[in-house]
Amino acid sequence: MSRKLLVDIHTHLYLPRYAQLLRARSQIPRITTLNGEERLVILAGEASTGRPVGPSYWDRNEKLRFMDTHGIDVSIVSPANPWLDFLPPAPAAQACEELNSDLEEYCATSPQLEGTRFKRLYGMAYLPVVPGAEVDAVCRSVESLGKLPHIKGVILGTQGLGQGLDDPVLLPMWETLARAGLVVFLHPHYGMPPSVWGAQENGHVLPLALGFPFETTTAVARLILTGLLDKLPTLKLLLAHSGGALPVLSSRLASCIAHDPVASSRPQHDARYYLGRMWYDAVAYGPEELAFVASTVGRAGRYAGNGKEPETRGTERLLWGTDHPFFPPLKGEAMWMSVTENLDAVKNAPGWSEVEKEGVRGGNAVDLFGL
Numbered sequence: 001m002s003r004k005l006l007v008d009i010h011t012h013l014y015l016p017r018y019a020q021l022l023r024a025r026s027q028i029p030r031i032t033t034l035n036g037e038e039r040l041v042i043l044a045g046e047a048s049t050g051r052p053v054g055p056s057y058w059d060r061n062e063k064l065r066f067m068d069t070h071g072i073d074v075s076i077v078s079p080a081n082p083w084l085d086f087l088p089p090a091p092a093a094q095a096c097e098e099l100n101s102d103l104e105e106y107c108a109t110s111p112q113l114e115g116t117r118f119k120r121l122y123g124m125a126y127l128p129v130v131p132g133a134e135v136d137a138v139c140r141s142v143e144s145l146g147k148l149p150h151i152k153g154v155i156l157g158t159q160g161l162g163q164g165l166d167d168p169v170l171l172p173m174w175e176t177l178a179r180a181g182l183v184v185f186l187h188p189h190y191g192m193p194p195s196v197w198g199a200q201e202n203g204h205v206l207p208l209a210l211g212f213p214f215e216t217t218t219a220v221a222r223l224i225l226t227g228l229l230d231k232l233p234t235l236k237l238l239l240a241h242s243g244g245a246l247p248v249l250s251s252r253l254a255s256c257i258a259h260d261p262v263a264s265s266r267p268q269h270d271a272r273y274y275l276g277r278m279w280y281d282a283v284a285y286g287p288e289e290l291a292f293v294a295s296t297v298g299r300a301g302r303y304a305g306n307g308k309e310p311e312t313r314g315t316e317r318l319l320w321g322t323d324h325p326f327f328p329p330l331k332g333e334a335m336w337m338s339v340t341e342n343l344d345a346v347k348n349a350p351g352w353s354e355v356e357k358e359g360v361r362g363g364n365a366v367d368l369f370g371l
């Protein structure tokens with residue numbers, strides 16, 4: 001295929017059925033109406049006014065229009081946070097099945113990308129991973145995705161069954177996901193306790209800019225510590241927001257593990273090694289940040305400990321994204337800065353070849369998701 005694709009692997013939706021679920025609620029998370037305008041209230045501690053929400057979240061034509069405006073060929077859409085996290089196990093399982101079927105339909109009936117074998121839309125599914133759920137039910141849900149051909153992965157928050165993702169009870173879920181070959185898109189929602197943001201009103205800046213990435217960082221560090229990546233070498237973990245603070249903290253993490261009497265005997269490798277075992281969205285908004293992430297991913301082989309694993313460029317594990325429909329322009333401009341900045345970041349990443357940039361823009365996604 002000679003055509004160079006732009007593939008968005010970090011783009012969200014609320015399916016109409018999910019939006020209805022949020023409208024019916026009186027507590028966070030919810031969609032409420034203020035002065036005739038719908039508002040989304042999903043973050044702990046945020047004002048009841050939340051943020052504007054509209055068709056860009058649920059109307060497929062809006063998604064396609066946004067893609068056309070920004071030259072995006074293919075999107076791998078994932079449900080937006082907080083997924084099913086707030087539901088008890090039985091309603092979560094039922095909603096999960098219905099919503100995943102809606103998502104398959106949303107993608108399967110999307111247009112073909114002209115002159116190619118690709119659809120414009122593929123999906124990452126919900127999982128019924130909620131407090132109190134049985135892991136067997138989660139495994140059955142993963143297995144059922146095999147019947148949905150346009151579903152190429154799952155999106156997963158960090159709460160697990162209430163004890164986080166390093167809960168040993170979740171091992172069968174990870175095994176089932178690895179066996180199914182599905183990409184697991186690890187995405188934050190909870191951030192940090194609202195008290196750390198202080199008393200000044202700063203909108204959503206601190207929870208989104210800092211809390212989200214730090215939540216991902218913590219979740220992945222815990223997975224590394226628990227040895228999950230040693231047990232499941234074929235698991236495909238894709239980290240939101242370029243892995244948060246993990247790339248810049250990975251040597252510190254490795255050092256703290258090496259000096260810790262409790263943790264030093266696990267995991268099997270130096271913590272830096274595992275950075276080369278995961279994938280990262282390129283949603284970092286800056287060229288130097290992207291180049292830095294790639295450099296920490298590429299050096300991972302140095303820490304294999306057996307001298308046998310090569311260092312790489314790291315760019316082969318970065319995949320471009322937008323985080324649409326979040327971060328719309330404040331003044332309604334047609335071109336979204338949140339998109340153009342992430343495109344410019346790839347274009348201007350210091351030291352990257354054109355071939356590497358093409359990979360990050362689309363080729364790596366085609367390979368990872370098996371499109």
Ligand code: URA
Nearest residue numbers: 080081208323326327
């Ligand atoms: N805000 C959210 O709540 N979720 C995102 O994915 C991005 C911004």
Ligand code: ZN
Nearest residue numbers: 010012187323
């Ligand atoms: Zn996101």
